[in-house]
Amino acid sequence: MVSMKKVNNLKHGYTNQTTKIGKAAEKTYNGPGSANRWATEVALLTYLNGKLPVPNLINANIHGGIQTAWINGHHAQDLLQSDQGEVVMAILGDLLRQLQQISTEELVGKIPGNGNCLVHGDFGPQNLILFQKSFQPAALLDWEWAHLGSPVEDLAWVEWIMRMHHQNQLKYITVFFDHYGDLPAWSLRQEAMILQCKRHLEFAHLEGRRKNIQIWQNRMVMTRRFKRL
Numbered sequence: 001m002v003s004m005k006k007v008n009n010l011k012h013g014y015t016n017q018t019t020k021i022g023k024a025a026e027k028t029y030n031g032p033g034s035a036n037r038w039a040t041e042v043a044l045l046t047y048l049n050g051k052l053p054v055p056n057l058i059n060a061n062i063h064g065g066i067q068t069a070w071i072n073g074h075h076a077q078d079l080l081q082s083d084q085g086e087v088v089m090a091i092l093g094d095l096l097r098q099l100q101q102i103s104t105e106e107l108v109g110k111i112p113g114n115g116n117c118l119v120h121g122d123f124g125p126q127n128l129i130l131f132q133k134s135f136q137p138a139a140l141l142d143w144e145w146a147h148l149g150s151p152v153e154d155l156a157w158v159e160w161i162m163r164m165h166h167q168n169q170l171k172y173i174t175v176f177f178d179h180y181g182d183l184p185a186w187s188l189r190q191e192a193m194i195l196q197c198k199r200h201l202e203f204a205h206l207e208g209r210r211k212n213i214q215i216w217q218n219r220m221v222m223t224r225r226f227k228r229l
Contacts, residue, residue, distance in 0.1 A: 028065040032206040037144035044143035076128035085169040093179025113147030121145025123154035156192035186228040
């Protein structure tokens with residue numbers, strides 16, 4: 001029984017609640033469109049198993065959420081804030097390039113979107129676990145916002161995350177770009193950032209949370225003011 005196991009609510013979650021129960025992680029989906037986001041994540045964890053480092057799905061429908069195998073490792077966001085910024089950004093560049101090479105034919109009709117590339121939807125250090133000793137990717141988390149779209153989307157979002165939340169490590173963005181490969185023009189990257197901010201703003205409106213609405217309105221203004229690095 002769950003009550004006989006150690007239960008810990010985990011940090012780094014923003015929209016949903018993730019809890020460690022024994023040797024498993026249980027994720028409960030909150031907010032508008034939770035059923036659709038659950039279905040998307042289940043589809044991706046199933047399809048990507050063996051193709052990318054993703055959590056092993058134990059139970060696809062438990063208490064309205066999912067249960068995955070617990071992964072011991074370093075949260076990339078924590079490492080980024082220490083002295084491992086260059087390592088984290090190199091890994092993110094390699095991993096995104098690998099992600100975008102995944103065939104999407106079998107995903108058509110199973111996840112949203114009509115583009116030719118698998119888009120994670122919230123790619124970055126905030127959703128990556130690295131193995132404790134090797135610092136290699138152990139799991140890319142939170143696939144609920146995944147869709148078929150454009151390669152520039154995830155790339156631009158990593159740059160946005162670094163500009164907005166990790167300015168002291170922004171110097172390593174060139175490492176990320178180098179490991180990724182061909183870099184889309186700044187105008188395309190900024191356009192993708194603005195579009196993602198609009199999506200977050202729309203979600204905040206659906207939630208009806210005035211504070212979040214104001215946050216994303218402000219971030220939209222800031223993003224429009226970004227200049228090419």
